[in-house]
Amino acid sequence: MSVIKKILNMDQRIIYLGLFIALAFPILSPVIVPVVIQDYSTQAFNFAKAIPDGSYVLIEGGNAAATHPQCGPGLTANIYHLLTKNCKLVFFSITAEPAYWTQVEIDDAIAKLPASVAKEKGVNWVNLGYLSGGESGVAALAADIRSVVSKDHFGTPIGDLPMMKDINSAKDFAAVFWWGGSEGSIPYGIRQLVGPYNLPMSGSCTTNEVPNYSPYVSSGQLKGLFGGIRGSAEYELLLGVPGPALAQAMATNIGGLYFLGLVLLGNILYLVQRMRGEK
Amino acid sequence: MSDRLTKISLPIWLTAIFGILMIIEFFFSVPQIVTDTNVKLRSWVTIVSAAALILGTFILTIAHVKRAYERKPGWYYSLIYIGAFAVAGALGLISVRETNFMWIFNNMTSPIGAALYSLTAFTITSAAFRVFRARNWKASVMLVCGFIVLMMLLPVGGAIFPPIVPIGEWIRSFPSSAGFRGMIIGISLGTIGLGVRIFLGRQKEHLGIREEKKEAS
Amino acid sequence: MVLILAGRLVSLVALIILVGAILYYIQRAMSGKIPKLRRLPAVDVIQEIVGRCVEMGRPVWYLFGSTDMTTPSILAPTVAAFQTLSYTARIAARLGAKLFVPLNQGLAYTMASDIVREAYVAENKLEDFDPLKTVMYLPSGADRMYIINHMWEEQVAGAFFLGSWYHEAVIYTENAAREGAVMLGGTDTTHNIPFLVAICDYSVIGEELYALGAYVSQDALQSSSLAGQDIGKYLAIIAILIGAILVTAGISLTEFFKLGW
Numbered sequence: 129m130s131v132i133k134k135i136l137n138m139d140q141r142i143i144y145l146g147l148f149i150a151l152a153f154p155i156l157s158p159v160i161v162p163v164v165i166q167d168y169s170t171q172a173f174n175f176a177k178a179i180p181d182g183s184y185v186l187i188e189g190g191n192a193a194a195t196h197p198q199c200g201p202g203l204t205a206n207i208y209h210l211l212t213k214n215c216k217l218v219f220f221s222i223t224a225e226p227a228y229w230t231q232v233e234i235d236d237a238i239a240k241l242p243a244s245v246a247k248e249k250g251v252n253w254v255n256l257g258y259l260s261g262g263e264s265g266v267a268a269l270a271a272d273i274r275s276v277v278s279k280d281h282f283g284t285p286i287g288d289l290p291m292m293k294d295i296n297s298a299k300d301f302a303a304v305f306w307w308g309g310s311e312g313s314i315p316y317g318i319r320q321l322v323g324p325y326n327l328p329m330s331g332s333c334t335t336n337e338v339p340n341y342s343p344y345v346s347s348g349q350l351k352g353l354f355g356g357i358r359g360s361a362e363y364e365l366l367l368g369v370p371g372p373a374l375a376q377a378m379a380t381n382i383g384g385l386y387f388l389g390l391v392l393l394g395n396i397l398y399l400v401q402r403m404r405g406e407k
Numbered sequence: 408m409s410d411r412l413t414k415i416s417l418p419i420w421l422t423a424i425f426g427i428l429m430i431i432e433f434f435f436s437v438p439q440i441v442t443d444t445n446v447k448l449r450s451w452v453t454i455v456s457a458a459a460l461i462l463g464t465f466i467l468t469i470a471h472v473k474r475a476y477e478r479k480p481g482w483y484y485s486l487i488y489i490g491a492f493a494v495a496g497a498l499g500l501i502s503v504r505e506t507n508f509m510w511i512f513n514n515m516t517s518p519i520g521a522a523l524y525s526l527t528a529f530t531i532t533s534a535a536f537r538v539f540r541a542r543n544w545k546a547s548v549m550l551v552c553g554f555i556v557l558m559m560l561l562p563v564g565g566a567i568f569p570p571i572v573p574i575g576e577w578i579r580s581f582p583s584s585a586g587f588r589g590m591i592i593g594i595s596l597g598t599i600g601l602g603v604r605i606f607l608g609r610q611k612e613h614l615g616i617r618e619e620k621k622e623a624s
Numbered sequence: 625m626v627l628i629l630a631g632r633l634v635s636l637v638a639l640i641i642l643v644g645a646i647l648y649y650i651q652r653a654m655s656g657k658i659p660k661l662r663r664l665p666a667v668d669v670i671q672e673i674v675g676r677c678v679e680m681g682r683p684v685w686y687l688f689g690s691t692d693m694t695t696p697s698i699l700a701p702t703v704a705a706f707q708t709l710s711y712t713a714r715i716a717a718r719l720g721a722k723l724f725v726p727l728n729q730g731l732a733y734t735m736a737s738d739i740v741r742e743a744y745v746a747e748n749k750l751e752d753f754d755p756l757k758t759v760m761y762l763p764s765g766a767d768r769m770y771i772i773n774h775m776w777e778e779q780v781a782g783a784f785f786l787g788s789w790y791h792e793a794v795i796y797t798e799n800a801a802r803e804g805a806v807m808l809g810g811t812d813t814t815h816n817i818p819f820l821v822a823i824c825d826y827s828v829i830g831e832e833l834y835a836l837g838a839y840v841s842q843d844a845l846q847s848s849s850l851a852g853q854d855i856g857k858y859l860a861i862i863a864i865l866i867g868a869i870l871v872t873a874g875i876s877l878t879e880f881f882k883l884g885w
């Protein structure tokens with residue numbers, strides 16, 4: 129077997145090892161690199177910036193353990209941004225595990241906020257926790273919050289939360305952010321919140337899902353989209369609050385360049401093989 | 408009540424009636440009683456879904472207990488499951504926050520979930536090396552577009568070659584979007600077709616019922 | 625009082641036309657006029673893959689992806705995948721292939737088990753059907769490592785990845801490809817279609833999965849539903865063309881739709 133053929137058919141474990149090495153060093157020793165902001169992220173940031181101060185905002189937290197490293201920093205930045213605008217935030221999750229990670233991201237944001245920013249639970253933000261029923265649950269929440277949720281994530285009755293006094297349906301919110309992780313659930317928000325209630329919506333998803341939602345951004349149903357770790361890094365950069373996503377941007381760079389390098393190598397060797405008439 | 412009535416006819420009728428009520432509320436101005444009924448129905452969905460989650464867990468546990476009891480192949484793995492379920496379940500029932508439940512979640516469940524998901528990165532790199540070859544013009548177009556979009560997505564891509572960002576954004580916003588839009592329309596139509604068949608009672612797979620069909624040769 | 629809510633008229637009209645078309649074709653099918661579906665290349669591919677596995681003496685796998693049928697977006701592709709499983713299982717039984725069908729959901733496991741068993745009975749090959757090993761229930765999460773390991777161990781020669789696939793599609797297809805398996809993939813989860821198309825040797829995209837299921841099962845209901853959906857596609861094409869012309873002419877569609885249509 130020629131050398132070219134051996135390389136083209138190399139054991140996948142060599143590729144895995146190369147990727148592991150490529151990702152390990154920048155993760156262990158993060159370096160902040162310049163990031164060119166994409167248009168989707170700019171649109172999403174401007175949308176968040178344009179929300180009137182003090183508005184009620186609904187946020188779906190859909191990051192699980194798998195997607196928290198990618199999209200978690202972005203949600204943390206989003207919470208930071210909205211609380212500095214004195215917005216009142218209501219969180220919910222449509223799957224069980226993300227309900228916990230949403231609270232982690234809230235806690236991360238609160239830890240970063242300056243002391244002058246109001247961030248009291250029940251007054252400035254409420255986490256309603258896990259809402260079962262998937263899209264039907266979202267529809268039920270949008271119509272009447274109290275028909276599906278009686279206590280928040282911590283077991284406090286909704287009636288005891290000062291912030292929830294004046295809100296009971298999607299009509300009471302100024303905007304919704306859907307941090308869907310890899311759930312593929314952004315269309316739930318579009319169908320149950322944007323369509324029936326004209327609630328403007330932005331959000332985030334994993335990088336591979338961005339093309340899936342680009343039709344919604346083009347049509348204006350989504351006012352912007354933060355995609356994966358790059359989107360989270362861009363949000364941190366736009367906000368001026370560097371965080372873990374920016375630190376991981378170098379790892380994304382190196383991993384991506386390794387990926388592209390392999391594709392190029394494969395194609396060059398393949399073309400050489402064809403020119404030589406080998407199979 | 409006969410089995411057929413409770414397991415087939417009644418669920419089908421309920422599905423159709425409740426579904427049509429939801430559709431009517433979406434399109435038409437309806438009396439308050441319809442809105443209130445729909446709010447109630449939607450809240451029942453969240454309750455039933457939560458109950459189904461618990462039920463599913465118990466059914467899985469019973470299946471594993473049976474497997475361990477009957478010494479079916481791999482029964483020892485069932486014992487591991489039963490032990491893990493018993494410990495985590497007991498701790499969770501006592502208190503999620505004041506016991507070691509969160510330690511188990513943070514140090515076992517979450518890393519395992521993240522590790523399984525991260526397999527995708529490795530396998531997709533391996534797949535890209537093997538698959539993204541310019542075998543013909545169609546594959547070449549896919550290769551070039553994929554290359555441009557990936558460079559655009561990399562934070563350093565814009566720094567290496569600035570024009571790649573607007574080109575990549577154009578590819579993502581126009582031809583790629585158009586393709587996905589077509590697929591979304593087709594799949595949405597399929598979902599509406601499924602809804603019609605379910606409302607008519609012709610599609611019963613979601614009830615666990617299959618009907619014999621003739622097959623193609 | 626306005627009967628139809630503002631901004632919903634166009635969607636309502638479109639829905640009525642679409643549902644009407646589906647009902648019309650279903651009615652025609654009931655009276656024997658079943659719409660003809662063109663034969664998809666994937667139908668021949670199924671026979672080819674199973675035949676290859678028999679020649680090589682290696683197993684053929686049929687995987688579903690997510691099978692939570694309480695979710696509408698997962699129900700449709702899963703039903704189509706069941707229909708294709710029935711056809712594939714009959715071919716496997718007829719040719720003597722070693723079929724393996726792992727599932728991670730209880731209801732789907734029960735149905736798949738029945739489907740495969742019926743296929744073997746229909747081909748008079750019930751002795752080849754192992755109720756414990758042909759169709760297997762693997763808990764979600766644990767199934768991933770089992771499938772990867774056993775793909776390597778058993779050197780799967782052919783694999784079908786049909787249904788509602790998420791990110792695990794890449795993991796399984798790449799592992800099967802590395803074993804030299806010939807694969808047919810198809811899903812309607814849009815963000816995973818590119819992966820299946822790129823990695824699998826043959827693929828069915830989006831709605832083709834439903835068409836494949838309808839064709840191989842010769843289900844009159846499915847075929848007539850597909851015909852009705854085609855009317856919806858023609859509507860969409862007309863709307864896109866009209867919209868493109870209007871926007872090119874500088875007419876704002878936002879203003880047009882603000883008329884309360």
